[in-house]
Every structure is written in structure tokens, then in C-alpha cells.
Amino acid sequence: MHGRPNNAERSGAAARASRAMAASAAWTAALMAPHRDARGAPLDYFLHAGGPAAAPSMHLGWALAALSMSVIAIIALLLVLAIARRRRMPVDARLPQDETVALRWIYAGTGISSVALFAALAYTLVTLDSVAAPSRAPALTLTVTAYDWWWKVDYAEAGGAPAFSVANEIHIPVGTPVKIVLKSADVIHAFWVPQLAGKTQTIPGQINEQWIEADAPGVYRGQCSQFCGAQHAHMAFEVVAQDAAAFDAWRREQAQPAVRVTADALAAHGQELFQARCAGCHTIRGTEANGAQAPDLTHLNSRRLIAAGALTNTPGHQLDWIRHAQRIKPDSLMPSIALTSSEASALSAYLATLH
Ligand code: HEC
Incomplete structure (x- = not known):
């Protein structure tokens, strides 16, 4: 049993080793490739900073990672050198002869590690201070309330336009700090847009604050980063950074009430159905539907995603969601709603008017 490995065993071992190497090469390639989820959003976004609230923390992250990796490399190297040195010694010389030499290594190691740790602490404190507040006063303040399992975003009244609220999609103007007032309607969640800032918890009964700023126009993915229940992973959102003119146009449109359905009989039937089955x-806005525990749907079709990032926003996905919310996000606070095919087409025709 314990003899030398025969040829078959050797070739089996070689095959296993080469399979393991191939698997590890595949893993390395997968780790190095930019990660994309189903909708093409990169999942390695925390490795890239998109604004001044995020860049210092990202640099700190890299510096601490580099420090830890070099500590591991230095210790591993010293260990290998020590083992090699001992092996070369005659056996009777291997017992420690003089402890002062060994102690000197311990003193030097402790000294160097303490200096490195204090430097890391100082750098961390400086970084925390530099991202604590923006250098200019925020041009815009938004209130974001976390719900199981979506985000409500309130825009205050501005320039005569009324206040309004949207869901899961936060528009901001580029190049200017935006203050985010964070609340929770139920449990503890955490608001995190990795490319724009560190994470901040939303805590029931407490108001937290955060600021974000995007250097360039684009879509920045956000995610709840505090486990908050069954659909925590499906509690995403997007920050859409736009130049000032595009942002103002968006804001003006969102502040408008929904366009009233009049001519289209099918859509008008859909609106009645909505009033009966969904308005609670x-x-x-602009209709009698004024329920407060779910996303505002006034401009539903202006959003890129629905159900907190679970689906892209297409008419087909809207109907899928309405009929199978409990299959798409089990335990979510929207029931799956049974619709006959004529009800479905009426509701669809009505939802299509919500630009
Ligand atoms: C009991 C409350 C309730 C009822 C009734 C209800 N919904 Fe919802 N709805 C919700 C909640 C809560 C969400 C957010 C779920 C999530 O993302 O986890 C939601 C999400 C949605 C969304 C996605 C919005 C977005 O931007 O993410 C649509 C569209 C929607 N509902 C349509 C409807 C329609 C149409 C009806 C009626 C046929 C309806 N809902 C009935 C609670 C409700």
C-alpha cells in the first residue's frame, strides 16, 4: 500500500495537478477580467473612484492592501531564509546559542511593525477627515429613505417647481457635491455607491448624512450593503450623473404630474384597474392614486430599472413583475397580482402613459 507510486498513480496525480492548475488559471483570469452582472454593470466598481468623496478612501484601501501584502511577503521571505540557514547548520549547532541575537530580531520586528501600524492609523485618520465634508457647500440636498427592499428619493421644492419623489434612481448634477439625508422606514440598511462614496447606514428613528459627487456624467451603481432581509441582494439603485442642463430638464419633468388619460379607452380602463388594485x-401624482408605502410610479417609464435593480424597465418586465412579484423577489412587500389577459393589456396600456 505504501510503496512507491506506480505509473498509473503518477499519471493520475499529474492529471489532477494539471486540472488544478487549469482551474486556478481560469480563476485568475476570471478575477482579473472586469466583472459584469446580467445587465452589464461592472461588479469591480469599488476599485474605481468616480468623485472626490470616494478617491481618498480608494487610495487608502490600496495603500493598506499594499502594506498588508508586503508584510506577508517579508515575513514569508524571512521564514524561508531562516529555515534554509538552519538546514545548512550542523545538527548540534541548531539549538539557540545566544538569545540576544534572536531578541534583536524580535525588537526590530516589533519596532518596524509599530511604525507601519501608526503610519497606517495616521493615514486612515487623515483620509476620514478629508472625506467627512465636501470642500464646497452642497448644491443639492436629497432625502433617501430605505424601505424593505427599495429606495425612495425625495427632491425638495425648487425654483417654483413642487417637491416630488422617485424610486431607486437618483439623478444628480456632475461636478458638485450633493448632500444625502438618510432615513429608514423599517430596519437598518446601508446606502453605498462605491464609486462615489463610502457606505452609510440608514437607521430607523435616526437621520444620517452622506455626500456624493460625480466627476463625470454616467450611471453609478449603488447597493444596500447591510443585510436587511430576504431581498437584501435585490436592493440596488442607480445614481445618474448629468450635466446641469440635462439634470434641470429631468427635474422639471419629474416634478410634473402624470399626463391624464382621456382618449384611449383601453388605457382609461387600465387606470380604473390601477385605482382599484394598486392605488392603496x-x-x-395628478390622479387619485396616493398610496405611500411603495415606489411613486408617476414617471415609471423614465426609469432604467424596476424593482430596485431586479429587472430592466420594459413593458414585458413590468407585467412580469406585477404578476410574479413574489417569484421575482420572494417576500417583497408587493403581492403577485393575478390579471386576466384583457386586464393585463389594459393595465399595460395605462402604465405606458407614465413617461
Ligand atoms: C401591497 C402594496 C402593493 C400593491 C397592492 C401593489 N404594489 Fe407595486 N410595489 C409595491 C412595493 C412595496 C414595491 C417595491 C418592491 C421592491 O422593489 O422590493 C412595488 C413595486 C412596483 C413596481 C416597480 C416600480 C419601480 O420603479 O421599481 C411596479 C411597476 C409596480 N409595483 C406596479 C404595481 C401595479 C401595476 C399594481 C397593481 C396591479 C401594484 N404595483 C400593486 C407594493 C404594492
């Missing part, structure tokens, strides 16, 4: 939870 959802608001559509």
Missing part, C-alpha cells in the same frame, strides 16, 4: 400602495 402606489402614488401616481
Whole structure:
């Protein structure tokens, strides 16, 4: 049993080793490739900073990672050198002869590690201070309330336009700090847009603050980063950074109530259905629907994603969601709603008017 490995065993071992190497090469390649989820959003976004609230923390992250890796490399190297040195010694010389030499290594190691740790602490404190507040006063303040399992975003009244609220999609102007007032409607969540800032918890009964700023126009993915229940992973959102003119145009449109359905009989039937089956939870401004515990649907079709990032926003996905919310996000606070095919087409025709 314990003899030398025969040829078959050797070739089996070689095959296993080469399979392991191939698997590890595949893993390395997968880790190095930019990660994309189903909708093409990169998942390695925390490795890239998109604004001044995020860049210092990202640099700190890299510096601490580099420090830890070099500590591991130095210790590993010293260990290998020590083993090699001992092996070369005659056996009777291997017992420690003089402890002062060994102690000197310990003193030097402790000294160097303490200096490195204090430097890391100082750098961390400086970084925390530099991201604590923006250098200019925020041009815009938004209130974001976390719900199981979506985000409500309130824009205050501005320039005569009324206040309004949207869900899961936060528009901001580029190149200017935006203050985010964070609340929770139920449990503890955490607001995190890795490319724009560190994470901040939303805590029931407490108001936290955070600021974000985007250097360039684009879509920055955000995610709840505090486990908050069954659909925590499906509690994403997007920050859409736009130049000032595009942002103002968006804001003006969102502040408008929904366009009234008049001519289209199918859509008008859909609106009645909405009023009867959906309005207890959802608001559509400009209609009698004024439910407060679910996303505002006034400009539903202006959003890129629905159900907190779970689906892209297409008419087909909207219907799928309405009929199978409990299959798409089990335990979510929207029930799956049974619709006959004529009800579905009426509701769809109505939802299509919500630009
Ligand atoms: C009991 C309350 C309730 C009822 C009734 C309800 N919904 Fe919802 N709805 C919700 C909640 C809560 C969400 C957010 C779920 C999530 O993302 O986890 C939601 C999400 C949605 C969304 C996605 C919005 C977005 O931007 O993410 C649509 C569209 C929607 N509901 C349509 C409807 C329609 C149409 C009806 C009626 C047929 C309806 N809902 C009935 C509670 C409700």
C-alpha cells in the first residue's frame, strides 16, 4: 500500500495537478477580467473612484492592501531564509546559542511593525477627515429613505417647481457635491455607491448624512450593503450623473404630474384597474392614486430599472413583475397580482402613459 507510486498513480496525480492548475488559471483570469452582472454593470466598481468623496478612501484601501501584502511577503521571505540557514547548520549547532541575537530580531520586528501600524492609523485618520465634508457647500440636498427592499428619493421644492419623489434612481448634477439625508422606514440598511462614496447606514428613528459627487456624467451603481432581509441582494439603485442642463430638464419633468388619460379607452380602463388594485400602495401624482408605502410610479417609464435593480424597465418586465412579484423577489412587500389577459393589456396600456 505504501510503496512507491506506480505509473498509473503518477499519471493520475499529474492529471489532477494539471486540472488544478487549469482551474486556478481560469480563476485568475476570471478575477482579473472586469466583472459584469446580467445587465452589464461592472461588479469591480469599488476599485474605481468616480468623485472626490470616494478617491481618498480608494487610495487608502490600496495603500493598506499594499502594506498588508508586503508584510506577508517579508515575513514569508524571512521564514524561508531562516529555515534554509538552519538546514545548512550542523545538527548540534541548531539549538539557540545566544538569545540576544534572536531578541534583536524580535525588537526590530516589533519596532518596524509599530511604525507601519501608526503610519497606517495616521493615514486612515487623515483620509476620514478629508472625506467627512465636501470642500464646497452642497448644491443639492436629497432625502433617501430605505424601505424593505427599495429606495425612495425625495427632491425638495425648487425654483417654483413642487417637491416630488422617485424610486431607486437618483439623478444628480456632475461636478458638485450633493448632500444625502438618510432615513429608514423599517430596519437598518446601508446606502453605498462605491464609486462615489463610502457606505452609510440608514437607521430607523435616526437621520444620517452622506455626500456624493460625480466627476463625470454616467450611471453609478449603488447597493444596500447591510443585510436587511430576504431581498437584501435585490436592493440596488442607480445614481445618474448629468450635466446641469440635462439634470434641470429631468427635474422639471419629474416634478410634473402624470399626463391624464382621456382618449384611449383601453388605457382609461387600465387606470380604473390601477385605482382599484394598486392605488392603496402606489402614488401616481395628478390622479387619485396616493398610496405611500411603495415606489411613486408617476414617471415609471423614465426609469432604467424596476424593482430596485431586479429587472430592466420594459413593458414585458413590468407585467412580469406585477404578476410574479413574489417569484421575482420572494417576500417583497408587493403581492403577485393575478390579471386576466384583457386586464393585463389594459393595465399595460395605462402604465405606458407614465413617461
Ligand atoms: C401591497 C402594496 C402593493 C400593491 C397592492 C401593489 N404594489 Fe407595486 N410595489 C409595491 C412595493 C412595496 C414595491 C417595491 C418592491 C421592491 O422593489 O422590493 C412595488 C413595486 C412596483 C413596481 C416597480 C416600480 C419601480 O420603479 O421599481 C411596479 C411597476 C409596480 N409595483 C406596479 C404595481 C401595479 C401595476 C399594481 C397593481 C396591479 C401594484 N404595483 C400593486 C407594493 C404594492
